[in-house]
Amino acid sequence: MKIEKTKITSYLNSYISVISREDPFFQSPFHSHPELELVYIKESYGKRIVGNSVEQFVSGDMVFLGSDIPHVWLNDEIYYKGINTLKAQAIVVYFNKDIFGPIFYELKETQKINNLFNRAGRGLSITGKTNELIAKKLEKLVHKKNFEIIIGLFEILSMLSESSDIAFVNNEAYTPANESAKNDRLSDVFEYVKDNFKQDISLDEIAKIANLTPTSFCRMFKSKTQKHFVEYLNEIRVSNACKFLIETDMGMSEIAYECGYKTVSNFNKLFKKLTETTPKEYRKNTEN
Secondary structure, eight states: OOOOOOHHHHHHTTSSSEEEEEEESSOOOOOSSSEEEEEEEEEEEEEEETTTTTEEOTTTTTEOOOOOOOOOEEEOOGGGGOOTOOOOEEEEEEOOGGGGGGHHSSSSHHHHHHHHHGGGGGGGEEEEHHHHHHHHHEEEEEOTTHHHHHHHHHHHHHHHHOOOOOHHHHHHHSOOOSSSSOOHHHHHHHHHHEEEEHSSSOOHHHHHHHTTHHHHHHHHHHHHHHHOHHHHHHHHHHHHHHHHHHHHHHHHHHHHHEEEEEEEEHHHHHHHHHSSHHHHHHHHHHHH
C-alpha cells in the first residue's frame, strides 16, 4: 500500500482544526502528514492501519497519532454496498506542534506534554475513563470557536499526558521501508493556494503546479477531495475573509479585493452561499 504524504495545515488553511465527519464510509487513502492527529470514532467498524499495526476498530475507538505516521481507517465490506443505515462518523483534531514554538517545549511545566508528543510517534490507543472523558470534550470542542478551541485542546492534551489509560499502537516508532513514499501532488497545490488565493488562479496554472494536464488535474482533485477545485478555492478565500471580518475593521470592498474577488457583489454572493450569512451579518454576529 503506497503512502501519500500531505499537509493538513495547507489543505484546511489552519494550524488547528476540529472536524466532525459523517460519511457512508471513511474515504481517506493510506497517508501521512506532519500534523499530530486525535481521532475518535463515534460510529463505524472495520480495520485500522497505523504504521506497522493492523487492528480492528469499532465505535468508541480513539487514537492519538504523532507526526508522519502513515494511517488509514478501512470500513468492512458491507459499508460499500450502499446501505443507508450504516454511517462512518468521527471527530478528528489536527494540529501542528509548531504552533507552540520552541520555548514552549523547554519549559519545565510542559515536559509531560513534550513526552506525550514523543510517545505519539508510536501511535497511542486511548481507552477506559480517559476515553469517555475526552469523547465528551471532543463533542463540545466541535462547537467551539476562536481561542476556545486552543483552550479545549490544551485540556485534552493535559489529560492525555497524565493518563494511564494509554497503550502504544506500535512496538516502536514507525520508519518507512524506503524513502520513496509517494508525495501527494495536492500538497503543492494546497501550499500554492494558501500563498496566492488573492490572485487570479487559472486551471492551467494550478494544473502545472501538480504537473498534470487540466483534465487530469480536475479528475484527481475531485477524486481526492470530493469537490471541484473552484469550490475549494472559494472556501479558502471565504475562510480568509472571515478572519479579516473578525480581526480587522477593513471595509467590504477592501476585504473582497484581499481575498481575490474583483467585485463586492460576487464576494457577497459566494460568502453567503458558503456561510449562509452576509459578510456584514457575520461581522455583526462575531462582535456580540
